[in-house]
Amino acid sequence: MNRTLILGGMLTGLFVLGAVLSFFWTPGDVQAMNIAGRLKPPSADHFLGTDHFGRDILSMIMVGARTSIAVALVAVGIGMGLGVPLGLAAAAWRGGWLDEIISRMNDLIFAFPSLVIAILITAVFGAGAINAIIAIGIFNIPVFARLTRGAALSYWSREFILAARVAGKGRARISVEHILPNVTNLLIVQGTIQFSLGILAEAGLSYVGLGAQPPIPSWGRMLADAQTMVALAPHVAIIPGLAIVLMVLGLNLLGDGLRDHLDPRLRVIRT
Amino acid sequence: MLRYALKRLTSLAVSLLIASVVIFVVVEIAPGDPASFMLGINAQPDTIAALRAELGLDVPKFQRYLDWVGGMLVGDFGTSYTYRTEVSGMIADRLWISLPLAIYALMISTLIAFPAGIIAASRRGRPADIGVMGATQLGVAIPNFWFAMLLVLLFAIKLRWFSAGGFPGWESPAEAIKALTLPAIALALPQAAILARVMRSSLIDILGEDFIRTARAKGLSRRQALWRHGLRNALIPVLTIIGLQFSFLIAGAIIIEQVFFLPGLGRLIFQAITQRDLIVVESVVMLLVFAVIIVNFMVDLAYAAVDPRLRART
Amino acid sequence: MTQAPALLEISNLSVEIRGKHILRDVSLSIGAGEIVALTGESGSGKSMTAFATMGLLPQIASARGGIALSGEPLLGQSEKRLCEIRGEQIGMIFQEPMTALNPVQTIGRQVTETIRIHTAMPQNKAEQRAAEVLTRVGLPPDAVPLGRYPHELSGGQRQRVVIAMAIALRPALLIADEPTTALDVTTQAQILDLLQKLVREDGMALMMITHDLAVVSDMADRIAVMNNGEIVEQGPTRTLFSEMRHPYTRALFEASTHKADLAEVDTDETLLSVHGVSRDYPVRRTGLFTPKRMFRAVKSVSFDINRGERVGLVGESGCGKSTLTRAILGLEPVQEGTITLDGQPVFSQGHPDLSVRRKIQVVFQDPYGSFNPRHRVERLITEPFYLLDSPPNGAERERAVAEALEAVGLNATDADKYIHAFSGGQRQRIAIARALIIKPEIIVFDEAVSALDVRVRAQILDLMAQLSRDYGLTYLFISHDLSVVRSITDRVLVMQAGEIVEQGETEQIFENPAHPYTQSLIAAAPQMPNYDPTSKGDRDASSNPN
Numbered sequence A: 001m002n003r004t005l006i007l008g009g010m011l012t013g014l015f016v017l018g019a020v021l022s023f024f025w026t027p028g029d030v031q032a033m034n035i036a037g038r039l040k041p042p043s044a045d046h047f048l049g050t051d052h053f054g055r056d057i058l059s060m061i062m063v064g065a066r067t068s069i070a071v072a073l074v075a076v077g078i079g080m081g082l083g084v085p086l087g088l089a090a091a092a093w094r095g096g097w098l099d100e101i102i103s104r105m106n107d108l109i110f111a112f113p114s115l116v117i118a119i120l121i122t123a124v125f126g127a128g129a130i131n132a133i134i135a136i137g138i139f140n141i142p143v144f145a146r147l148t149r150g151a152a153l154s155y156w157s158r159e160f161i162l163a164a165r166v167a168g169k170g171r172a173r174i175s176v177e178h179i180l181p182n183v184t185n186l187l188i189v190q191g192t193i194q195f196s197l198g199i200l201a202e203a204g205l206s207y208v209g210l211g212a213q214p215p216i217p218s219w220g221r222m223l224a225d226a227q228t229m230v231a232l233a234p235h236v237a238i239i240p241g242l243a244i245v246l247m248v249l250g251l252n253l254l255g256d257g258l259r260d261h262l263d264p265r266l267r268v269i270r271t
Numbered sequence B: 001m002l003r004y005a006l007k008r009l010t011s012l013a014v015s016l017l018i019a020s021v022v023i024f025v026v027v028e029i030a031p032g033d034p035a036s037f038m039l040g041i042n043a044q045p046d047t048i049a050a051l052r053a054e055l056g057l058d059v060p061k062f063q064r065y066l067d068w069v070g071g072m073l074v075g076d077f078g079t080s081y082t083y084r085t086e087v088s089g090m091i092a093d094r095l096w097i098s099l100p101l102a103i104y105a106l107m108i109s110t111l112i113a114f115p116a117g118i119i120a121a122s123r124r125g126r127p128a129d130i131g132v133m134g135a136t137q138l139g140v141a142i143p144n145f146w147f148a149m150l151l152v153l154l155f156a157i158k159l160r161w162f163s164a165g166g167f168p169g170w171e172s173p174a175e176a177i178k179a180l181t182l183p184a185i186a187l188a189l190p191q192a193a194i195l196a197r198v199m200r201s202s203l204i205d206i207l208g209e210d211f212i213r214t215a216r217a218k219g220l221s222r223r224q225a226l227w228r229h230g231l232r233n234a235l236i237p238v239l240t241i242i243g244l245q246f247s248f249l250i251a252g253a254i255i256i257e258q259v260f261f262l263p264g265l266g267r268l269i270f271q272a273i274t275q276r277d278l279i280v281v282e283s284v285v286m287l288l289v290f291a292v293i294i295v296n297f298m299v300d301l302a303y304a305a306v307d308p309r310l311r312a313r314t
Numbered sequence C: 001m002t003q004a005p006a007l008l009e010i011s012n013l014s015v016e017i018r019g020k021h022i023l024r025d026v027s028l029s030i031g032a033g034e035i036v037a038l039t040g041e042s043g044s045g046k047s048m049t050a051f052a053t054m055g056l057l058p059q060i061a062s063a064r065g066g067i068a069l070s071g072e073p074l075l076g077q078s079e080k081r082l083c084e085i086r087g088e089q090i091g092m093i094f095q096e097p098m099t100a101l102n103p104v105q106t107i108g109r110q111v112t113e114t115i116r117i118h119t120a121m122p123q124n125k126a127e128q129r130a131a132e133v134l135t136r137v138g139l140p141p142d143a144v145p146l147g148r149y150p151h152e153l154s155g156g157q158r159q160r161v162v163i164a165m166a167i168a169l170r171p172a173l174l175i176a177d178e179p180t181t182a183l184d185v186t187t188q189a190q191i192l193d194l195l196q197k198l199v200r201e202d203g204m205a206l207m208m209i210t211h212d213l214a215v216v217s218d219m220a221d222r223i224a225v226m227n228n229g230e231i232v233e234q235g236p237t238r239t240l241f242s243e244m245r246h247p248y249t250r251a252l253f254e255a256s257t258h259k260a261d262l263a264e265v266d267t268d269e270t271l272l273s274v275h276g277v278s279r280d281y282p283v284r285r286t287g288l289f290t291p292k293r294m295f296r297a298v299k300s301v302s303f304d305i306n307r308g309e310r311v312g313l314v315g316e317s318g319c320g321k322s323t324l325t326r327a328i329l330g331l332e333p334v335q336e337g338t339i340t341l342d343g344q345p346v347f348s349q350g351h352p353d354l355s356v357r358r359k360i361q362v363v364f365q366d367p368y369g370s371f372n373p374r375h376r377v378e379r380l381i382t383e384p385f386y387l388l389d390s391p392p393n394g395a396e397r398e399r400a401v402a403e404a405l406e407a408v409g410l411n412a413t414d415a416d417k418y419i420h421a422f423s424g425g426q427r428q429r430i431a432i433a434r435a436l437i438i439k440p441e442i443i444v445f446d447e448a449v450s451a452l453d454v455r456v457r458a459q460i461l462d463l464m465a466q467l468s469r470d471y472g473l474t475y476l477f478i479s480h481d482l483s484v485v486r487s488i489t490d491r492v493l494v495m496q497a498g499e500i501v502e503q504g505e506t507e508q509i510f511e512n513p514a515h516p517y518t519q520s521l522i523a524a525a526p527q528m529p530n531y532d533p534t535s536k537g538d539r540d541a542s543s544n545p546n
Helices: A003-022 A057-092 A097-111 A114-125 A129-156 A159-166 A171-207 A219-229 A234-262 B002-028 B034-039 B045-055 B061-073 B087-122 B127-141 B144-158 B173-207 B210-218 B222-260 B265-274 B278-306 B308-312 C046-054 C079-085 C107-118 C123-136 C155-167 C185-202 C213-217 C237-243 C247-256 C321-328 C377-381 C383-387 C394-407 C412-416 C424-436 C454-471 C482-488 C506-511 C516-524
Strands: C008-017 C020-030 C035-039 C061-069 C090-093 C173-177 C205-210 C222-227 C230-236 C270-283 C293-306 C310-314 C336-341 C360-363 C442-446 C474-479 C491-496 C499-505
Touching: A003 A057, A003 A234, A057 A097, A057 A129, A057 A171, A057 A219, A057 A234, A097 A129, A097 B002, A114 A129, A114 A171, A114 B002, A114 B222, A114 B265, A114 B278, A129 A171, A159 A171, A159 C360, A159 C383, A171 A219, A171 A234, A171 B144, A171 B222, A219 A234, A219 B144, A234 B127, A234 B144, B002 B061, B002 B278, B034 B045, B061 B278, B087 B127, B087 B173, B087 B222, B087 B265, B087 B278, B127 B173, B144 B173, B144 B222, B173 B222, B210 B222, B210 C090, B210 C107, B210 C155, B222 B265, B222 B278, B265 B278, B278 B308, C008 C046, C020 C035, C020 C046, C020 C061, C020 C205, C020 C230, C035 C046, C035 C213, C046 C061, C046 C090, C046 C173, C046 C205, C090 C155, C107 C123, C107 C155, C123 C155, C155 C185, C173 C185, C185 C205, C185 C516, C205 C213, C213 C237, C213 C247, C222 C237, C222 C247, C230 C237, C230 C247, C247 C454, C270 C321, C270 C474, C293 C321, C293 C336, C293 C474, C293 C499, C310 C482, C321 C442, C321 C474, C360 C424, C377 C383, C377 C394, C377 C412, C377 C424, C383 C424, C394 C412, C394 C424, C424 C442, C424 C454, C454 C474, C454 C482, C474 C482, C482 C506, C491 C506, C491 C516, C499 C506, C499 C516
Parallel strands: C035 C205, C035 C222, C090 C173, C173 C205, C310 C474, C310 C491, C360 C442, C442 C474
Antiparallel strands: C008 C020, C008 C061, C222 C230, C270 C293, C270 C336, C491 C499
16 A cells, blocks of 8 residues: 555545535535625635535535536546447457447547537537536547457466467456456556546636536536636635645556556556 | 558548538538528419429439539539538638637647656656646636637726737738737647647656656756657657547637627528528538548648558558 | 687676575686677576676665676776777677667667767768678678668567677677577578677677577587586586586486487378468558458468377478467468368368367467466366366266366376466366367367476477377377477478478487478477486596585
8 A cells, every 4th residue: 555545545535435425414505595694705604615605615515516526526437338348349349340440439539629529419419417528438449449459458468378379268268267357456546536637627628618407506617607706705615725735746646656556567548 | 660650541531431420410400491591481382383493402412412522522512501602712711710710729828838848757746747737627618609708898898908809810910910819829829838738747657657667767858868868759748639639629619709799600500501691501510520631630640640550551 | 628818707706686696606718719608598687687788787786795897897987988888899689679779769879889888980970880780790782772671570680680789899798699590490590690709700709698508519619507696617618518416417417408209100080181272361561452362371271180189380480380280270261271180170160160179189388478477276177168068067077077087197186276376288278178188089278388497398399299108199289399390299280482392200300301491490400419417438637626
């Protein structure tokens, strides 16, 4: 265990805990408006102050964490669920039609500005958490496919794979039995990184109004709402941003720590 | 080299073709008819039909696709459903904000990342490296639009060095660049953090290569070996990231424009989305994809300039 | 025997890395014009001695003792001065020519750099000088222009470029760290000749580092044998080989000349039959519209292996032996011809036939890459059970595992360990156990001892001979190393550019090669000297008994 791993785990754990806790209890009511007590700076009553409707910001952050985590987690799930099998298959039948199609698609999706396409998707099919998940998830597929394919290929040239083939095992079986267990560490580390990118992407989409819609609280929209009040009450803009930074930082540290812990030579994709 | 360029050019054309099909299809399957949307729910069927004819929506889909692509090839992006003006005209003005913004940000990002990455790699494990890595760890975690808000808060509201937003136009280039400076920094810093990390790890990899040892055995100092043999080799993965980053900067520009009230493509596309002006959405997205694909083509050419093995392999 | 002021004087050099002793009290001197070989197994500290001399030890290493070049101390010398010395007074050649050159710079520029960094010579003069040096190492600019990039040259040519960079300024000392280990035997002979020629012409001192006693036996003036970071014995080549005072030296020598004790076999029942086999590969397209071209890696190869026979297949890299191996194993289809095992084709109707496949197993070269690091030994060696219709279960399975492990000299209790708990030699034993477990008719040993140190190699060869005796095992032994093939096979096939150019009884071929290629291979292979290690001989009076 290294310090990076512990710090990252603690930061991430803090937000997950807050999100889980928010299902049962929050310091204030995130629905109740209190115009008289609006834009109050942090105090004993409201630990992180109140927003422009007088809602408790800490409560908003806690409930907002649910949205962020859910969107990013499902998006990573989509990316892994589809990307990993595709990458394994592309490596197993290297140079085949599947490999060709997957590489082409990868190149293409990488050429598209991801956020622009996310905007296109949410624009066409309507703004909302589900479409945000799909839009972010789609861009996780090629990341995992490319990562898995590359790592798998480096194993396919190893002699233990040749030995498995001499033992009569088919490519699909070898992929599951021999390749997948060997790329798991890499997938865990990349998954953590994609999780953090998902949090950022969700915040960005919510900020421009294409993410989760009211009344579901989200960090990105808290920032959008705060924008006009920056001069008046800076804490309204600073606190949700800090929440994003700390959560993403925590996940990135967790990813780095896991990599150092599992295998420092792991090669992840960072963009 | 020429063959390499031609080959990349072919793949560029293919990418553009596929991109145009994808965008067209996605927009086509969008629920809701622009004509009925524009006329509201109380519109008569014949007025809708008339408007559909006027907008060219009654033509078969395949024909519409060909018209759209053919038009774009000669600079005709069609007519906006909402404003009934040429889309190309609407785009042209705004492009001259978004594109310079992205390029400006790319320059800042590269100018910060290269020295930071090189310093960190050459002083690996020492305070300078730890400092750079810590800063990049933070930089990667900061959402650029929030960073933009902080910049506004500090430099526009508190210090009053810059205006909080808006764009004075290119009549006075100095003023225009000044107006784009805060947005460009907001865009560039998180990207610089990533680029610096890539530069560092790429250089560290290269410094472990056998040919660096050969260079040292010739009598080159550590520093000389890094500059003469390390850097150019380390640039190969860095170029990939620069290419990818441009795509992020273009997208990021759309959001940052919201923070600074810049009348760029971002503003245009969000307006178009709320008004279901799909022809504008379609064309702006296609244009952005086009810009990204062109940049990646240039990155491919830069690869070949850096790496002789690529030139030979075609 | 001490030569008056030696050029390089290493005295009591000790190196530690993180508290671990890498070198201990190493003392060695090399005089001008002298070739001194530093030999030993991997991890013996021979390369570290070279890097210490170059002042290129890893930064975490700490060194004590003394290294002096022409009286000037090198250890503790300022980095600036060391940079001046490196390349000008000491040149160095490395093992891997494929990675030793900067891939994005022309060879001319890389050779010129050595000259320019140490002298004030103008660019055009330096280039001219580089051309001369490259000509000297056998790369005249009219054949190999200065503007070539490393990837456009062969391994041997690249090694020549590295040599040119090292000798461009006629250094007093040249250090060669396994300079021919990565090269084919014929290329190796050429590079060794070149090095000797350069040393004689320039009166250079050469520190030659190699694991291969045969390579240095007829080239070095003196030999120092290293083990565990210490020089256990050193002396003039002749004296060293005839005396071999230290048991380690004797063990090395014996292992290098080891001949496995093969039992006589006498069968004429054909087991494996390769008939008119050709294997094509698509060549990378040169352009978008150029038609696909094929490269024929194996050309109409035919041979038979009888039951109980031990057959060798020799050839240099790229000759097609790996491709042929994969075809025999039924991993890839062939374009022409047939491969049958016990009368049945190994590859039929586009699918490998499992009932045939269970009769053939393989042992690969790399003891570290041959096993899935995430599985236990038990699971690793039972993988071939997949080929059986009803694989053994429970106690029967355990018995099979124990039997296979014991057959290769390991314990049944090793079954529960992971592969990282084993050394390279033990891993090759496990690989053999994996091949044996389904009792195949024939085992293919694909460079199976090439990655091992000589003493371990000798043990594995003995194991193979024993298995052949105990189980009547048939094997095909594929190797680039002629002396090993000679020691472990009855019959040998010689492969060149996809064709079997000669085949016959092993001793017959080695004594009387008929094909010019075989002749050149045998002539190029370094020979161990014929000193009798058991005779006490006439002791060199001047050598110090301590």
